[in-house]
Amino acid sequence: KNMFHRYERPEGSGKLWFSMLGVTHGGVTAFDLPELPKTQYRGLALFLSLPHPQALKGFDSMVSVAQAIAQELDADIHDEAGYLLDAAQLQLLRSSVSDYTPPPA
Numbered sequence: 001k002n003m004f005h006r007y008e009r010p011e012g013s014g015k016l017w018f019s020m021l022g023v024t025h026g027g028v029t030a031f032d033l034p035e036l037p038k039t040q041y042r043g044l045a046l047f048l049s050l051p052h053p054q055a056l057k058g059f060d061s062m063v064s065v066a067q068a069i070a071q072e073l074d075a076d077i078h079d080e081a082g083y084l085l086d087a088a089q090l091q092l093l094r095s096s097v098s099d100y101t102p103p104p105a
Contacts, residue, residue, distance in 0.1 A: 001032035006061060008054070017058035018048040018065075044069065050100045059097045063090060085086075 003021045008014025021028050023043035032039065045098045046066050048058045070077050079093070 002033065004031070004097075006065065014052055015052075016049075017052075017056075018046055018062040019053070021045045021049075043075075048097070050097065051102050055097050056094070056099065059094055063094075094102075 003019050006017045006019060022031055022039070022041040023029070023045050024041060028045050029068050032087070044066075046062050048055065052058055065088075065100055066077050069075070079085055079089065083089070085093075
């Protein structure tokens, strides 16, 4: 609720590929749509839930969107620990998504 989602198809149907929330000084937060035009965010959190039937497609789409946003805003892309992501780290993340196996139930 109150987060943005990217689905498989442009019209918003199909599998959910990834989601996005805002980042404020207080941490990750849902968007308040009526207040969105006047709200300032320190960043955006894009995330893909695993396991996922199309994990690599979702991951690649998420990275593409993150790169487009970063380019448009002259911003950087960081990992969940706050470290700047470069091509090597992105490839490691992609490999971990590809190799993901859910923990035993």
